[in-house]
Amino acid sequence: MTIAESLYFVYDGIRSDEMGLINVNMSSGMQEQIFLPEQSLKEVTIRGRDTPYFIETERRPFTLSLNFAFTENFDDEKLNKVARWLGNQPYYKPLYFSDNLDKWYYTLYSGEAKLLHNCLKQGILQIQMRNMSPYTYSPVYESDYYDYSTNTSDGSKWVxxxxxxxxxxxxxxxRKIGDGEISFINLSDRGKNFRLVNLRANEEVIIDSEEEDIVSNIPMTFHFDDVYGDFPTFVEGANYFEIYGDCLVKWKYQFKNIG
Known part of the structure; x- marks a missing residue:
């Protein structure tokens, strides 16, 4: 599914058709859409060697050029309402389209926004929305608590x-049951092990793998020196975990895609 096929979009939780806007195409024939983010190569060239040494790649956030038509005649009140919604956001907000509601962009208005009209209060809004990263995302998923309060020495499986x-x-x-430690081993990621020690009974910790941050509900308690191994990560495809330590665990995640 592509953006061009969508009738409406959702931005900051509000459907465009509820605001009197629908998605339109301004060109005939083949439609153009970003497939992969812009990528540059970092290389080092030395004298006497024609082939440079490759260092790394660098990907850049992309910008969506969008066209929306007013379904009915507009007036100043409607224009002001749309301007506040699309153009006055304090931070990146989720944007997704009707033909693929599970593919999320996080965007802010950037560059130019133009109103094309026929002097009869009918027209099309052209706007550029910059994505916060080179990637797209799934909706945010959050599980209920998994109960490992009676975990055995053999651990528990989770996929x-x-x-x-x-x-x-x-x-x-x-949420830790009894004093002790917990451990998460991802057998699908070369057996990488995340281990957190010195937890207290009924202590609740929030572990942010992206930021590599740990927050405890016990005041003045910090666990930065109690971490061993790698923070939990889901690799592409199935992930088979072994979980050790008596605890309750809740997962929150958002899948990420290139393209």
Whole structure:
């Protein structure tokens, strides 16, 4: 599914058709749409060697050029309402289109926004929306608590499928049962082990794998020196985890895609 096929879009939780706007195409024939983000190569060239040394790639956030038509005649009140909605956001807000509601962009108005009209209060809005990263995302998923309060020495199994085509770094909420430690081993990611020690009974910690941050509900308690191994990550495809330690675990995650 592509943007051009969509009738309406949703921005900041509000449907465009409820605001009197629908998605339109301004050109005939083949439609053009961003497929992959802009990428540059970092290389080093030395004298006497024609082939440069490759260092890394660098991807840049992309901009969507969008066209929306007013379904009815507009007036100043309607224009002001749309301007506040699309042009006065304090931070990137989710944007997704009707033909693929599971593909999210996080965008802010950038560059120019133009109103094309026929002097009869009928027209089309052209606007550029810049994505916050080179990637697109799934909706945010949050599980209920999984109960491992009677975990054995053999641990417990848990499986999740990463439906994106890039790695995903979840947020975990862990409620410890009894004093001790917890451990998460991802057998699908070369057996990488995340271990957190010195937890207190009934302590609740929030583990943000993306930011590599841990927050405890016990005041003045910090666990930065109690972490061993790698923060939990979902690799592409099925992820088979082994979980050790008596606890309750809740997962929050958002799959990420390139393209």
């Amino acid at each position: 999740i499928e990463n439906k994106g085509n890039l790695s995903c770094k979840p947020v975990l909420t862990i």
